[in-house]
Amino acid sequence: MSEEELFIAGSTPSHRFDGKNAVAPAAVAVADPTPAAARFVTISTNDKSKPVVLFALEWCEFCWSVRRLFKAMDVTYRSIDLDSVEYQKDGWGGDVRVALRKVTGAPTIPQIFVGGKHIGGCTETLDAFNDGSLQALLNASRVSFDADKVLDAYTLLPNWLHPR
Template identity: 30%
Template sequence: MVQDAEIAGGAVATDTGLAPIPDESAEQEQPMESGDLTSISPDNPHKGEGAIDDDEEQALFNEAVTSAPVVIFSKTWCPFCTEIKKLLLTYNDNGETKVVVAIELDRQKNGHGLMNAVESVVGRRSVPQVFIGGEYFGGLRAVQHARDEGKLKSIIADAVEAFRKVVVDRDDPKPLDSAAHHAA
């Protein structure tokens, strides 16, 4: 079996012939299937009948990006998503805190709305998109670059520590110290 090899001209030689090199920055949306949104509204070209509204999209998005220290917006058919999940999901062997969560947009009932919200933050509809510590980090190249620079592990460790602090504060709210509150 011949291994895939990149050749000049932006193609990959495979054992079945030439194939174009996939462009990571290109949107990789699959055609809509029956049951998906069927009409586009003039207010938002990405929304159709039955789509959730902007406030609900934003609320779902905010909940998603704060659900774990590292959140990957992904699609099951995307090879770049598969690669980034292999790289990042190794960080889940960290004890009791689930460090990395992959949200498969093509398997979510509200995946189209979540993609709209991701696009409003990131500026594009391509996947994968990674959020670390609730903040946009980038796609596959950004994660690979941080790994290659030896920074990814500490970035994720900082996000895990901040996440644990938020969870502890949320689960065990401390009353205001009235003396400190009055002194302020």
């Protein structure tokens, strides 16, 4: 490498491509949720009248993948779109996202719950469908769905992803 390339490579010591990370990335502190947001997440994920809950972003392709799966399975679900107009007022969507992260430990969206049980994000939900555990959880939660649906759920992922 030229001197200029070495200088550029050294300018981000925690993200070097040669594996010589001189500085470990700093730990990210997780904020405490507001009581209202924590209560909202608890109530939303434990509502027996709507046992399937998708915390999503309207523009997110991984959220779209889960929506396509639920549509293919004919699953009725509640979508809480944290970037929708309804959740933008006073940063409510952000507050809910902080509370959701505290519950799940995951900073990513989507996050899916069935019958109060946290499934995970998109790939965990697709994995659960592929191995049959999602269907078992839907049955246990008395959620109706097309039990005869057969597909490789990974085909619902965005096309730009590398093949799994």
